[in-house]
Amino acid sequence: MESNHKTRIVADAGKQELFIIREFNAPRDLVFKAFSDEHILVQWVGPKEMNIRYEKFEPWAGGSYRYVQSLPNGMEFGFRGICHEHTAPVRIIQTFEFEGLPEKGHVVLETTRFEDLPGERTKVTVQSVFQSVADRDGLVQSGMESGVVTSHQRLDALIDKKMIN
């Protein structure tokens, strides 16, 4: 059964943060587990055309994580961070960094909150705090681009075009 819940993004102009809000038709313990187990995470995190593997996953205060997303053409993108707090079933606080950025030092502080709703439902709110407004808008824009380029075939088509011109 698919739920009809819609994901909401709140990103006010000129702010360094954004919120991702979604409700799920599952009890809080279960939703928290889906965010806390690498074997479950690989089933839903990451754009659908990409494979994802965890090289490290330590969901406890002071632990760290690293995962790699790979495209069918072999391109790989690494992401990593440090776990600051992993308090079942209410809150996860961690840093998040994309290793592929041209320069270091653009780290995001990510807080995920899990709220009980009536009828065995759960509300998840992810708050991402960036180091600058430009960092935040850059991430949103990059999401935009990967949303447009939905498969590596399209990427290939672009490369072909460039070669023709």
Added chain:
Amino acid sequence: MRRDVFQAIADPKRRAILTLIALQAMTPNALADHFDSSRQAVSNHLKILTECQLLKQEQSGREIFYQLNPKKMKEVGDWLEPFRNLWEDKFNRLDTVLEKLKKTKNGK
């Protein structure tokens, strides 16, 4: 000169100008009082925002007031949509995963 709306709002000062004008229509002088930058700099930002049709000018006596163009602002609001779709995709997959987890839990 072709102006890109997203380029226009990429500048934090221009976003601040939009936020102020969203509250009420303003003259360039009234706006400039809110910023450290020169009047010239503020009027340059206003020029860009107007060229992108994010702002409209309205003459009132000797003064020019700037106000938002809601139609164009709606377009800008949509800049989040592709990012939202990415998350929607993930969370739709999570819905399916949760349904499976619920069944295994009940099966035990």
